[in-house]
Structures are given as structure tokens and as C-alpha cells.
Amino acid sequence: QVQLLESGGDSVQAGGSLTLSCAASGYSLKSDCIAWFRQVPGKEREEITMIYLAANRTDYAASVKGRFTISQDSSENIVYLQMNSLKPEDTAMYYCAADYRDWICRVRVVGDVYEYKRWGQGTQVTVSS
Numbered sequence: 786q787v788q789l790l791e792s793g794g795d796s797v798q799a800g801g802s803l804t805l806s807c808a809a810s811g812y813s814l815k816s817d818c819i820a821w822f823r824q825v826p827g828k829e830r831e832e833i834t835m836i837y838l839a840a841n842r843t844d845y846a847a848s849v850k851g852r853f854t855i856s857q858d859s860s861e862n863i864v865y866l867q868m869n870s871l872k873p874e875d876t877a878m879y880y881c882a883a884d885y886r887d888w889i890c891r892v893r894v895v896g897d898v899y900e901y902k903r904w905g906q907g908t909q910v911t912v913s914s
Contacts, residue, residue, distance in 0.1 A: 794908030
């Protein structure tokens with residue numbers, strides 16, 4: 786069964802750090818592009834970062850640039866989101882999503898028009914002030 790599973794969500798104080806994991810099972814991420822989204826109830830889902838795995842090319846939303854880092858561990862089939870200098874406004878449910886269409890992944894950037902094809906169930910991050 787093909788699935789993405791997020792983990793690592795927790796409650797932290799402002800200024801703290803967390804690392805989220807997105808593990809793929811049932812298939813190899815290899816040439817996929819993986820994105821992290823977040824959503825607060827009542828608000829639109831926000832794409833915050835993406836990585837094109839074959840080229841290790843990354844992109845970030847302005848809201849997290851310089852604080853968050855997306856990376857891959859290809860041997861473990863996992864993509865990580867390192868989150869530093871966390872703020873209360875980072876509180877959200879965080880989702881990873883995958884697109885296996887290499888020809889689209891080559892040109893993807895954060896906030897583009899293409900949909901992601903596979904989604905995880907989400908992991909909650911809560912940042913208190």
C-alpha cells in the first residue's frame with residue numbers, strides 16, 4: 786500500500802525547534818517532489834516548502850525562509866522538515882505531499898498551480914508563547 790506518514794509533531798515553546806518526518810512506504814520517492822503544507826482550522830492550506838529529490842532543489846515560502854529546512858534521506862525514503870526559531874503563528878497541522886510526475890517536478894515551485902498526488906494524514910505542531 787502506497788502511503789506517506791508524517792511524524793514529529795509536538796508542542797514547543799516559541800523559539801524552539803522541531804523536526805518533522807515524512808516517510809514513504811510502498812514505493813520509492815526517488816524522483817518525486819515532496820512538499821510540506823500546513824493548515825489552521827478556518828484558514829487556507831499553505832504550502833511552505835518543497836524539494837525536487839532528483840536534483841535536491843528546494844524552494845521556500847517567505848513565511849518560513851531562513852527558519853525551516855527541507856531535506857531528504859534517500860536511503861531511508863524519508864523527507865525531513867527542520868523547523869527552527871518557531872513562532873506561535875507556526876501552529877498548524879502539517880502535511881507532506883508527493884508528486885511522482887518527474888516532468889512536472891522539474892519545474893515546480895512553492896505555490897504553483899500543480900496539484901500534489903499523494904498526501905499524508907498530518908502531524909500537529911503547537912507553538913506556545
